[in-house]
Amino acid sequence: MKFFIDTANLDQIKEAQDLGVLDGVTTNPSLMAKEGIKGEANILKHYVDICNIVTGDVSAEVISTDLKGMIAEGEHLASLHKQIVVKIPMIKDGVKALKYFSSKGIKTNCTLVFSAGQALLAAKAGATYVSPFIGRLDDISYDGVELINQIVHIYRVYDYKTQVLAASIRHSMHIIRCAEAGADVATCPLSAILDLLKHPLTDIGLAKFLADAKK
Numbered sequence: 001m002k003f004f005i006d007t008a009n010l011d012q013i014k015e016a017q018d019l020g021v022l023d024g025v026t027t028n029p030s031l032m033a034k035e036g037i038k039g040e041a042n043i044l045k046h047y048v049d050i051c052n053i054v055t056g057d058v059s060a061e062v063i064s065t066d067l068k069g070m071i072a073e074g075e076h077l078a079s080l081h082k083q084i085v086v087k088i089p090m091i092k093d094g095v096k097a098l099k100y101f102s103s104k105g106i107k108t109n110c111t112l113v114f115s116a117g118q119a120l121l122a123a124k125a126g127a128t129y130v131s132p133f134i135g136r137l138d139d140i141s142y143d144g145v146e147l148i149n150q151i152v153h154i155y156r157v158y159d160y161k162t163q164v165l166a167a168s169i170r171h172s173m174h175i176i177r178c179a180e181a182g183a184d185v186a187t188c189p190l191s192a193i194l195d196l197l198k199h200p201l202t203d204i205g206l207a208k209f210l211a212d213a214k215k
Contacts, residue, residue, distance in 0.1 A: 001179045002056070004187035006167065008035045008046060008178065012190045013053050019193070024056035026131075026187040028087070029063060046079060051081040056164070059109045059129075061087035062097075070097040078106045085109050085128060090118045095125045102126025109165065116150040123160040128186065134178070135168035144168070145177045152182040172196050 002023035005016045008031040016022040027050070032038075037046050047060045058081070060074040070093065074086035078101075085107040088094045094110065096129025101108045102125065109129040110122035114137060122130045130153060153166050166178040169188035172195035178186050 002185040003193060004056075004059075004165070004185055005190055005193070006031070006169070006187045008037060008050070010049060010053065013050060016193060017054055021193070022054060022056070023185070024058060024083075024187075025050050025054055026059040026087070028061045028111070028164075036065075036084060041148045044077075047077070047084065048080055051083045053207065054083070056083065057085045057107065058083050059085045059087045059111075059130075062089075064075055065089065065091060065093065067093040067096050067100075070094065071100055074101055074106065074108075075104075085113050087131075088127075090114075090122065094134065095121050098122060098125035098127045111167070114147070116147065116154060119151040119162075119164075120154060123155060123158075123162040127162050129163045129165040130163045131167040131187070132164055133168035134174060135170045137168075145181055146176070148178055148181040148183050155180075172198075 003021050004024040004026050006012055006026045008027045014023055037043055047150055051058050060077045062063040062070045064070045064073050077086050078084050086101055087109045088097050090110055090112050098108050098110060109131055110127040111131045113119050113130050113132045119130045132147050137144035148166055163184035164185040165185040165187055167187050169186055169192055172192050175186045175192060
């Protein structure tokens with residue numbers, strides 16, 4: 001399973017990259033705003049800055065909701081850097097845009113997916129990635145990881161090449177459960193990745209080794 005970091009914070013991206021396990025980055029307008037990145041020119045420059053840190057795919061989201069606008073934005077984003085993946089919302093014109101970009105060889109990430117039916121449409125339209133938001137499903141008392149199971153099963157039955165990118169991950173157990181479900185990618189905060197390092201028996205064992213080494 002690939003690890004993407006879900007942030008626009010360059011320091012966190014560098015830390016994840018230095019850890020040696022980072023495969024890519026996902027961003028969105030909310031994450032950009034959180035880092036105080038404002039204005040189109042600054043946002044576009046920030047995408048390039050991210051691409052210059054990592055070696056994998058970097059999802060950059062369109063803000064248009066009509067087909068013409070999404071195509072214009074997406075083509076411009078894709079021209080910024082070869083690692084850019086155009087992030088498209090799961091709406092009717094979004095599905096049309098996925099098909100258009102697929103025909104042009106431009107990578108896409110279909111975002112805001114909350115059902116297996118939406119994921120099926122995205123795959124049919126040729127999306128490179130599909131992003132089910134599991135944490136937000138958990139928030140409304142639905143098992144988000146069960147949706148990952150459904151999508152992975154459907155894609156394998158019909159041999160769709162679209163990668164399942166588990167998004168809205170809140171903690172390390174989300175990552176483990178998505179890995180068990182067969183997700184191709186997990187995108188999450190740096191804190192969730194670092195939490196995978198932690199286990200009390202590791203701390204106890206290391207403390208004992210160090211104590212014994214002093215004897």
